[in-house]
Amino acid sequence: MTIPSTESLEAEQASFDATIRDIETWWQTPRQQHVKRPWTARTVAALRGSQTLPCVSNPAALKLWDMLKEHHKNRTSELTFGATDPVGVSQMAKYMRTVYVSGGLSGFSENSYPGMDHADYPWDTVPKVVDKLFRGQVWHDQRQRQLRMAMTPEERKTAEHWDYLMPIIADGDMGFGSLTVGMKAAKALAELGAAAIHIDDLALGLKKFTTGQGRTVVPTSEYADRVKAIRLQLDVLGAETLIFARCDTDHAEFITSVTDSRDHAYVLGATNPVFLEKHYTLRRAIDEAVEAGTSVAEARAVWMKDAGLASFDEAVSNAATAAGLSDKLADYTARTGYGTSLQQRRAAAKAVLGLDVAFEWELPRSAQGQYLFRQTVQTIVERALVVAPLSDLSWSRMDLPNYYDLKAYHEAVTAALGPERMFAFAWGGEWPFPESAGWTEERRKNASKILSEFGVVWQVQPMYMIQGVNMEIERAAAIWTAGGMGAYYEQIQTPAVTRKPFKVDGYEKMSWCGGILSDAFFAAVAGEEIAKQ
The missing domain is CATH 1.10.10.850 (Arc Repressor Mutant, subunit A)
Known part of the structure; x- marks a missing residue:
């Protein structure tokens, strides 16, 4: 026997109309009002279910938006690393305010078959990393809150207090296939904690960041459809998640089609x-x-x-x-x-x-x-302008960046879109910064500051978690194997645990590993009051 819904037609229509009004009001908020959508609130309401659950990433997305707008006003940039490890992210919180989840790094460290960044890992690889990092952030925030609330206000003045809830910017690559796959990936990222997603114009199955020939982009129309699909999905979710529209035509030698x-x-x-x-x-x-x-x-x-x-x-x-x-x-x-x-x-x-x-x-x-295909700065500018109405930041990927090309790109896009446009940028790990490309010694030293003056509000160095971490692990391995525990004690353990003002966090530290939080649960169950004030 079937059981039809008890909702009346009148109630159904009233609920639908209310959803339309809510969406229209949302689109007028400071966070959303710059987005120029080709669809109506009625269309989005029809794509939603009868109940829209709050998106877990919304607080972080709004936090990120305000942060980047402040940087833009001050002509400064948010600087971060690429990361895939919750332990590393917990240490980044002492100096950084955002985290980048690189598809390339995820392919190296989070994939059953690791390899070079050809985006040939499963589409849910990056969402799984985002989920892991976000849950780690929430846990660190929880155990820190419990620890601090067990202190008096006077004790809290000098106790550790980090903002572990750093907005996560996630690599959406090229969407991993058809528009519906890209939308599913965006849905997973937003629902698992990503405050921003970047999407590029590279060709599925033809991504090549190795030394050979063959980096391939898709037609402008296909790139625009990808950005549209991501924005539509975020609208359906009611997600504040930002879109970083990345263009990879620089150093691209091929294009898949001449349809556009x-x-x-x-x-x-x-x-x-x-x-x-x-x-x-x-x-x-x-x-x-x-x-x-x-x-x-x-x-x-x-x-x-x-x-x-x-x-x-x-x-x-x-x-x-x-x-x-x-x-x-x-x-x-x-x-x-x-x-x-x-x-x-x-x-x-x-x-x-x-x-x-x-x-x-x-x-x-x-x-x-x-x-x-011949890439020029103009191709990057043109594509940036096509997708700008539906995105929040413009991002030109430039390998071995020429200073004059960087300057020309940012100035051209700013001239077309206005001074309020914000930009993102990623630095590579082996760029020589030659003077022949405009990089004087002074410009190289101030490269990040120069980009900030161009309107770049978010800069990432995704290679540190390979270069820097590998270098440190190699150094530690040499110390351990050469001198054993004595050398480890003198050169690693002692500096770590005696470091001022705060020692390097580790599982021997009960406040960091959650031991105190665990004890607090037992105490709360036993009926104790665990907060001093």
Whole structure:
């Protein structure tokens, strides 16, 4: 026998209408009012269940928002590390106010099959790390509160008092698949404690941060849809979780598709008429090298040089110069602004210059079908502007960052969006900061301060938990194996437990390991009052 809902149609409608009003009111709060949504509150209300539970990450998200806004006002930055270990995070709380959960670090340390950051770990890897860290933060906050409340107010003045509830910024990578997978990942992150999520424009299954060739981005439209999906999911949850929109076109050599005309200006093609006539593809050149047993890398480099690889606009410029028509290029440029398709560019070249420009972007395609792509600062700026209305911070990933590129990017986005726009940035672990890239000794020393002046309010060094921790463990291992307990006592244990003003926390310290908290539970059950004041 079925049991229908006892809710009347009138009550159902009233509840739905109330939800719409609540959402509309929420969107007008200081935290949400800058977001420009392409959907209505009615749509979001229809996607919610009849009851929306409070999102556990909301207090941390609001805390993070206020923190970053304060940094923006003062032209300062929040500095943090990437972390996956609750013990390490508990120590970061003494100096830092946020935590970053890196997908790369999670892939190294939290995956059954660890490896380089290709985002080939299960989609719930980072959410599980966020859950672990968040629960650890809550526990540290709990045992600290209990310990302090067992003291008199006078004793509390000099006792340890750390803010363990540091907002967690989580790596959402490229969303791990279809929009629904990305939405599920965002839901898990927000419900498990992430105060912010960053989402990038790299291609699923083609992420490559190793030394070889092949970093690939998706079309602008696909990147925009990812950000839309994450924002929609957060709206459905009623989550305050921030979105950091990260663009990875810097150092990207491929794009998966030419479906979006906004990308056409940066797709590379062969311009050598002989190659076009013979349809001599890069793939064919590589196959010939493999068959002959010669260097594939060399064959690739030779093909790219001989093919006259260029963007269509570069091909037009070269053809116009050769034909003595350079004076007409300004008219061509005026007709081919942002979003002009290749077909429209061909028509403009024909109309203005009278030329059928040799160009074919199919010839350089990879074995996986990617098109060759030329990144420029302008591509990063354009993508940042597309997704800015639905995101909270803009983030350009720049490997081996050029100072002048960094400056140009942040100034261009700020000019387009206004001085209120905030930015995030991640520093790598092996960047040389050469003067040839604009990094004078003075700029290198003040790199983080310079970015703060550009409007960057959050900076992360995700590699410390590999570089720094590994270095310290190696040092400790050498001390232990060379000198045994005597050396350990003198060089590690004694400095740790006698350190002023607070010794390094460890499980021998009852207040840190929760021993006092455990005793308090027993005492409370026995009927004792455990708080002094």
